[in-house]
Amino acid sequence: MPVEIGRIDRELKRLWVENGGVKTRASLVNLAVYSEAPDSLPINTQIISKITENHACRAIVIGANPGAKENRVEAWVTAHCHVSQSGNKQVCCEQLSFLLEGPCTRLLPNIVFSHLDSDLPFYLWWQGEFHDSMDPQLWAWVDRVIYDSQRWSDFCAQMERVETAQAEGKQRILLCDLNWTRLVQFRLAIAQFFDPAPARARFEEIKTVEIDFGAGYRSTALLLSGWLASQLKWKVEGRTRDNKLTFRSESGTAISVSLQERGETPISRCTLKCNGMEFRVLNPEDSDLLHVTAAAPGQTPPPQLMPAGSNDPAQLMEEELMGVGRHRVYLRAMNCVRDLL
Amino acid sequence: MSKTSDTQKANPLREGLATRTVPQACSVVIFGATGDLTMRKLIPALYNLAADGELPPAVTVIGFARRPKTDDEFRKEQGESTRKFSRQTVRDEVWNSFAQALFYHQSEFHDAAGYKSLAERLDKIDQERGTGGNRLFYLAVAPDQFEPIIKNLKEAGLNKAREGSWARVIVEKPFGTDLASARELNAVVHTAFAEDQTYRIDHFLGKETAQNILVLRFANAIFEPLWNSHYIDHVQITAAETLGVEGRAGYYEGAGALRDMVQNHLLQLLCLVTMEAPTDLSADAIRDEKVKVVRSLRRIPCEKVAENVIRGQYAEGAINGQAAPGYRAEKNVNPNSQTETFVALRLFVDSWRWANVPFFVRVGKRLPKSGTEISVHFKKAPQVLFNKEMSALDQNVLVIRIQPDEGISLRMQAKMPGTSFRIEPVKMDFHYGTSFGKASPEAYERLLLDATSGDATLFARRDEVEEAWAFIDPIEEAWASKEEPPKLFEYPAGSWGPDAADEFLARDGRAWRRL
Structure with a gap:
């Protein structure tokens, strides 16, 4: 429903009054989505519709074109309704959509902040690249900034902007990289190999790590290497051509990490090779299950099947929203391979 | 919840991951494997844990019951009931993988020979599937069967774990019918299992x-x-x-x-x-x-x-x-x-x-x-201000709904719109199902995972x-x-x-x- 910006609150109220209390409004978080891609509004509306099935939120979807000469501001209100788990209730979430063109895009913080649901955390999902000069006011109330570094052309420059924003925030801003979220299921599958205490003796025996990544996902593979290196306290020794990295463990063992581009899946294989043992996680093309095995080289025991997750933006966001927001590990992993990203 | 479970001592790769540490591989022996509890709750719970990657692949389930049945028949029956009662849709690929870890052991509960052969079978499973000598015995049977089962487990040496392994027993309610019988049952259980090996389940x-x-x-x-x-x-x-x-x-x-x-x-x-x-x-x-x-x-x-x-x-x-x-x-x-x-x-x-x-x-x-x-009913507010006679409805009430429609509500007083001072109760209501779309795991999933991890908090x-x-x-x-x-x-x-x-x-x- 298109609305005048100044009448958004009134229209929202009307939206709920008109349905006669049959529907339940739910919100646990303010989720603002910002994109400068053409036609992003309908795409992001679909994503929000999926997200709200499991994560009740007030969504503020902004499609911006700062390069336009003429000012244009339009707004809509939408409700995403789903039948609740118990099956007897329509649970609805509000979405406010804004189309901003021209110099008025500078008013973004002003628009966003005036429509936040009070007392709920504020997550800002910034799609695409951060600008050179970001309005510090924007970061004033952000609790989490969500981005996807896989799409960045210059990781270091972008990261500096994020870190500047973090420093300018009035509160602690959590950095949530969807490129890191992509790795959750792989990290779980690898971590579980080493849950039994005796298996942790194998950390010292790891000599080779092989990671296969899909076209465009080298940064994802680097983050996975960075995670292993930072958590196992390996020091970066150097890199050679052909995506080969070398690390050294605390006890002095040399570890070779090789990254290979293969297929389309973001990460299709990660193998950790030790003395007489291989820990292997495979994500076969077109499968939503990881095939997980720990075996002597050459042996192929039946794999354990684990959820592989999805590269779909809505599902990545859902995974991120389920996360507990502890991003120390991400920062360590990212800093470990920062200059390689 | 507990800090003292088996495997939580610092796996550095677990840091920051929202899911919990996967427990050690083990054999789960269910006594009463053809009963309702096994079909409706236990196997579906174990399947869901496996499908979510919460259990290591080597975890092996041995159904122990009286009726003659082959492993394949047991798998087929459990597959059908799991499809009916599982929290999440059963995927053939995942079930087929999980079903390979299901076995059936036929014996009377009082037959010592059945436990001897069970011990041999468990040793073989340890070698073939890597369950490491860890055993969880689940007594999904009537209390009058506890004694012969516990006695026979002890005689077969199954109550004692090898060094570096563990043996635990889960006991279903009712745990006794009075204090004397509960003490007797505890004494029976403790002839074979120490208190820290004993998990008395209360699914609430x-x-x-x-x-x-x-x-x-x-x-x-x-x-x-x-x-x-x-x-x-x-x-x-x-x-x-x-x-x-x-x-x-x-x-x-x-x-x-x-x-x-x-x-x-x-x-x-x-x-x-x-x-x-x-x-x-x-x-x-x-x-x-x-x-x-x-x-x-x-x-x-x-x-x-x-x-x-x-x-x-x-x-x-x-x-x-x-x-x-x-x-x-x-x-x-x-x-x-x-x-x-x-x-x-x-x-x-x-x-x-x-x-x-x-x-x-x-x-x-x-x-x-x-x-x-x-429901927690708070005392009434003093009546001095609004000159209103207070009724039971005027108390603040905090309600914690355990089931169904899990949630929390708080009743409080509010002024009705209008020029007069009319006060009416209103309710602030939080529903799990509305705020969190994701379904909660079944109680038995949580409890089985806790028992395999050595966390007795909820027992x-x-x-x-x-x-x-x-x-x-x-x-x-x-x-x-x-x-x-x-x-x-x-x-x-x-x-x-x-x-x-x-x-x-x-x-x-x-x-x-x-x-």
Whole structure:
């Protein structure tokens, strides 16, 4: 429903009054989505519709074109309704959509902040690249900034902007990289190999790590290497051509990490090779299950099947929203391979 | 929850991951493998854990039961029931992988040879599947089978783990029928398994909302200062069922509502509501606080039972417009049965915090609506300001709904719009299902995962169980008395229990909360 910006609150109220209390409004978080891609509004509306099935939120979807000469501001209100788990209730979430063109895009913080649901955390999902000069006011109330570094052309420059924003925030801003979220299921599958205490003796025996990544996902593979290196306290020794990295463990063992581009899946294989043992996680093309095995080289025991997750933006966001927001590990992993990203 | 479980000692790759540490591989031996509990709850729970990647692939399930059956027949049967009862849709690919870890072992429970061959089979499984000598024995059988099973497990040496491995036993309720039998059962279990190997299951504690009681109380600063006799008038705990005995008459006739529900589930909920903050989240710190509550329960001597406990039995009536027979007309029920299907109690926790705050607990079958909830009724505000006579509806009430429609609501007073000062109660309501789309794991998933991880927090300890029976026994004794036992009231199926239960609260100017 298109609305005048100044009448958004009134229209929202009307939206709920008109349905006669049959529907339940739910919100646990303010989720603002910002994109400068053409036609992003309908795409992001679909994503929000999926997200709200499991994560009740007030969504503020902004499609911006700062390069336009003429000012244009339009707004809509939408409700995403789903039948609740118990099956007897329509649970609805509000979405406010804004189309901003021209110099008025500078008013973004002003628009966003005036429509936040009070007392709920504020997550800002910034799609695409951060600008050179970001309005510090924007970061004033952000609790989490969500981005996807896989799409960045210059990781270091972008990261500096994020870190500047973090420093300018009035509160602690959590950095949530969807490129890191992509790795959750792989990290779980690898971590579980080493849950039994005796298996942790194998950390010292790891000599080779092989990671296969899909076209465009080298940064994802680097983050996975960075995670292993930072958590196992390996020091970066150097890199050679052909995506080969070398690390050294605390006890002095040399570890070779090789990254290979293969297929389309973001990460299709990660193998950790030790003395007489291989820990292997495979994500076969077109499968939503990881095939997980720990075996002597050459042996192929039946794999354990684990959820592989999805590269779909809505599902990545859902995974991120389920996360507990502890991003120390991400920062360590990212800093470990920062200059390689 | 516990800090002391097996595998949580720093796997650096676990840091920051939201899911918990995968437990060590083990063999899970289920006694009573062809029973209802196994088909409806245990195997679906294990499947869901495996499908979510929460169990290591080597985890192996051995069904132990009397009927002859092959491994494949057992897998097929369990596959069919899991498809029916699983929380998440069963995927063939995942089931086929999981089913390879299912085996069947046929034996009578009292046949020593069956346990010898079980031990051999488990050793072979350890070698072939890498279960590392870890064994979890699940007694999903009637209590009269505990003794032969435990005795035979001991004789076969299955109660002792090899060095670096573990052996644990999960015992299903009912854990005894009175204090003497509970002590006897504990003694039987402890001939073979030490207390830290014994996991007494109470599936209420595996429910998310039961666990959330501690979070509500101790992670929110606003409630704890009010959580005492200065501000709380009384507390009600209700567990209502529309169902009757549904084929459980054989068991229920000997148990009744008090033993079936109050001694375990409802006293556990009472403990969570009334306990002091534990020193930490370890299993024993939490259970230490819970056992203090049970010890502080004011005992009801036989002569005071009629004043403090109302028992009832459903008669013919209707549920949702459908005729429902009376309890005595149910199959396998004695036509002169004195078994209670409803019980309401007034309890007091004799502690500094809860001095003279009554706790009203009721449980019943064939009530108009199914639901389990705890309602905390706060004292009324002073009447000096609004010149309004306060009614029961004017109390603030915090309701914790355990099932169904899990959530929390708070009733408070608000001014009605208008020029006059009209005050009406309004409700702030939080529903898990509305706010969190993702379904919670089943209680049995959580409890099985905890047991395989060595976390006993959500299981009842020996002293908790025995103290609870010590509280219940005088009531049962009074009811069993030949000289003027307290009356067993009838109530029509589909009503909220006998009138005496309403009068019970009305005496003090209170009323049951309407669910």
